[in-house]
Amino acid sequence: MPGFFVRWSAFFFYFCAMPVISHRGASMPPSPIRKLVPYAEAAKKKGVKVYHLNIGQPDIETPKELLDAVRNTDMKVLEYSHSAGFESYRKKLVKYYAANNVHVDHNQIIVTTGGSEAILFAIMSCLDPGDEIIIPEPFYANYNGFATGAGVNIVPIPSGIDDNFALPSIADFEQAVTTRTKAIMICNPNNPTGYLYSKEELEILRDICLKNNLFLFSDEAYREFCYDGKKHISALSLEGLEEHAVLLDTISKRYSACGGRIGALVTKNKQLIDAAMKFAQARLSPPSFAQILGEAAIDLPATYFDEVKEEYDERRKILVGRLQAMKGVKCPMPGGAFYAIAELPVDDSEKFCQWLLEDFSHEGATLMMAPAAGFYFTIGQGSREVRLAYVLNKDDINHAMDCLEQALKEYPGRLEI
């Protein structure tokens, strides 16, 4: 009987005891972009067409030459590549960057698994747990995830819709700097705001970084998509910032090749590239197929970007034009990338986005947007804003805007503005 009791209680103990996940794992933020996905799936099951303006997944075709490069491979063994990526690819990237006024050699480039890994390597290599990174908000929501994983604290400084999301003032940056600050991070042109930083703004950032001896992480995923005749300026082309600037890059948006998972970390700082290289070695190599695709991309004619940019520019004008024409909607014209942030005359944009998927349709269709609160670090900010990605063709954008216009009339939580 005591034997039975011991065995039974041991079983009970085993049954109840479960190993516990980490605080880090528990506190990882879920993706705000993918949060409403179950509601979209339910809408589709009901037969409602959903226009996806919530996610930066372009409908632009991946150039055939790039896909063909992968289709025409004649390898026998799918081998590891160099941990920094194929040397042949890095040498081609040298030319690509030089054409964009960034002059590096191939040993200053690490090919990464998407821009995501470039961000992770930069944070891991430059910041210790408890260190701080200053980021103007709203910002690309996944920066939160990488910071949480690395135990790093994000210090947001606000940029506002009424200033078109321009760079916050020098005073704002100076106030945010502490002894734990190691880096400033920007995305240029910006996701989610579409703001394109000017040369003057980048020089302000340079001076702050030099004065406070900070790294400048510059996410330039959307480099080619700048409108109204404006030119993109890379952080790595700023004079005097050679040791501080870290370019974080990806081919995902540039060539509509999101599923490839190829990006790059580029820096002239020798210590940093050596440290990042050890993180690269630990994960062995970036994916080979997409490197082949990336290498083929460098050979695309320059006209490729002209055409794609023209297409995005037209979409931008339609989307923002339609939004600005809606009563009570505020939407600054973005200068780059393929996103816009709009403030809507609604009580709460997350509720509204969910309502759009759950309770609304217009001529059999509705739209999905990303509630902007997820792009703000400061709780309560952006609660009436949404991010829209103009990644659909012009007809679809117009249809989606028809839906939004109608929805703003019907939504029970609409505000009279």
Next chain:
Amino acid sequence: MPGFFVRWSAFFFYFCAMPVISHRGASMPPSPIRKLVPYAEAAKKKGVKVYHLNIGQPDIETPKELLDAVRNTDMKVLEYSHSAGFESYRKKLVKYYAANNVHVDHNQIIVTTGGSEAILFAIMSCLDPGDEIIIPEPFYANYNGFATGAGVNIVPIPSGIDDNFALPSIADFEQAVTTRTKAIMICNPNNPTGYLYSKEELEILRDICLKNNLFLFSDEAYREFCYDGKKHISALSLEGLEEHAVLLDTISKRYSACGGRIGALVTKNKQLIDAAMKFAQARLSPPSFAQILGEAAIDLPATYFDEVKEEYDERRKILVGRLQAMKGVKCPMPGGAFYAIAELPVDDSEKFCQWLLEDFSHEGATLMMAPAAGFYFTIGQGSREVRLAYVLNKDDINHAMDCLEQALKEYPGRLEI
């Protein structure tokens, strides 16, 4: 003049001040497997043939059906996949695992970028900085890198060449457990030792994990490669360990597809899969092309592994037979994977491996091995051992062993044993 001085000194300050990388970045260990690469490159430049037994890059051809699946894709847009991987691929993996006595559903699988990312997600999701993970040493060197990145402490317990690298005793494990211990990690069959854990050993591990409420991370990259009629047992098939076992997997070695970068994290622990999913969302998706390849792999006939295993088995017998026949060399016969550890009659295996590349050749050739010290956490351990990967064809292995035999006669630091 003062103005000039201020400007000059500011310039001097800017010039000298460089942002400093993190302690984490500085303390990342370099890869012991790739450390001697510059010497190998120099040897090749001198015209010496180098037999690469240092790295687990098989020369076995990737099955043509798998490469064809990628070559025959007719996609128009290379899109992001689901963050957990294509649902179609995960559903096929369910069948693959079921055939290996692991019964899960597709929501218990996250497709990762190589086994590397599966390891990273497991560590990040289960351990906080300062937490401890027990690993029998020697172990796969890159575990060090992931632990360093995550701020996690590895607690090694020794397994020895004289015990054929069998599982350390229960007492050794019990002594190593502290209040910060969150997990035990094994690689089965083992890289670098080739040891295959028996059912009894796995049950001992189960009991220790249940008693101390620990996760069991089981890296099963080499599952199919078990010899002498022995069967592989997955940690995730152990009764009672459903909430504790985490299977870390990769297609790299299984299908000779290292450059694909596709792996998986598999667990029945709901909390854990939810946390890991947030890390997966932050990096968006695993590479699409290699998922297509992985999906095609599930349709390979079962005979595929018979043939590949037969080939590795023959190589194993040649390699280990030749090593055991050399005077003063100790090399236990490995039961799985495609690695063996040998103790050599030399003063220091790292010096010896470097000498092999710098100062030795036999009939125009030499060999590259991985000094085993890099696989031990405890400094000073394994200083006379090397890891050899039998990833070359039989002729090449024989030639490499001819080189080694001759080298052990010529090496100035040889020991008389």
